[in-house]
Amino acid sequence: MVKTKVDSEELILDAARKVFTRKGMTGARMQEIADEAGINKALLHYYFRNKKQLFDAIFDDVFPRFIPALIQILNSDNSIEEKLSHFVSHYIDEFSHKAYIPVFILNEIHQNPERLASMSMAIEGMKTSRFMVQISEGIETGLYHPIKPAHLLSNLISLSVFPLISQPLLTRVFQMDDKEYMQFLEEKKKLIPELILESIKRN
Template sequence: METDKSTEQKILDAAKKVFVAKGMAGARMQDIADEAGINKALLHYYFRSKEKLFEVIFTGTVGRFIPRVNEIFSSDMSWQEKIETFSSEYIDKVLENPFLPLFVMNEMHKQPEEFLKKMWGGEKPKIGKFLKQLEKAIEEKEIRPIHPAHLIMNVMSLCIFPFIGKPMLQMIAGVNDQQFFQLMQERKLLVPQFIIQALKI
């Protein structure tokens, strides 16, 4: 039993690397078997197809986080709390799964419609309540006017780019993995503070 779990985890770790490097369309079962250090027959014993393997990885990472995103933005939290909660939980999720940003970005560019449908379960993100909160805050002159798309881009880029640009950051700033982890912990507070402060009149 322990051997089975160890082999399966080795396969999943290898598949993540291959899917990130080559995308869903470009990845081959042989590539994954080679990365895992096993033969292709053993790989097929655990996972019958590349699609099934992709589904397991996807569901175990992105698939579990997406419902949480909808839960955050459709909740009764204030708009500020929603930005704070999303930023913190997104950064935590990516620290647990460093391959995630490149994986999602690659798939979105290679097969955008198919991947986004799979990612959101065929539905659009449930951000209607959040947008209404922003509209109200603008109307009441609590915050400066801003197009929702700009706000979404600001939050996403401030949370996502550090992970995509990690090698460059480490080279320029001389940051090691442990220091990068600490910076990301600090960023869970800094990102929402920066966004919210920038919106204030």
């Protein structure tokens, strides 16, 4: 085996993910990434020719990294109610201490919309998930009001993501400490599925 090639590349990617997702493409420094990885700039450029190439490697990986788990939830054998609950809980747990990740994604997409290419495939699975089929069935059988998939999914994700990315604002305005904010998120795990269900259920 060739020494530890894989390890170093992985080390660099981990460091780059950390720095890029926190500081963004323009705010990140190659030296900082090298330091974070515990190596030197020469080796960094030995593995990744330039900043853009390294950034692309990171960006194209950030999104696909957490989407499969969500799709799996939507494709399970559970009921709609359980899926909603699992989805929101998983989402909140995943990002409650990493809200900079969704912010990073949103920001970089707005800076450079072409980057979307690497993401849309990962999302495709949500549109075509068993969950969406169950919803369609519920609509056909008259259990639910008709609702466009785009509205349902955007509502679900809006309500899940925004409380996370607006944490600094929320905690300040409503004077929550860390514990109260975590409590707030726990309440969201119940309230969001209820809200979504109420919005589609026929009375």
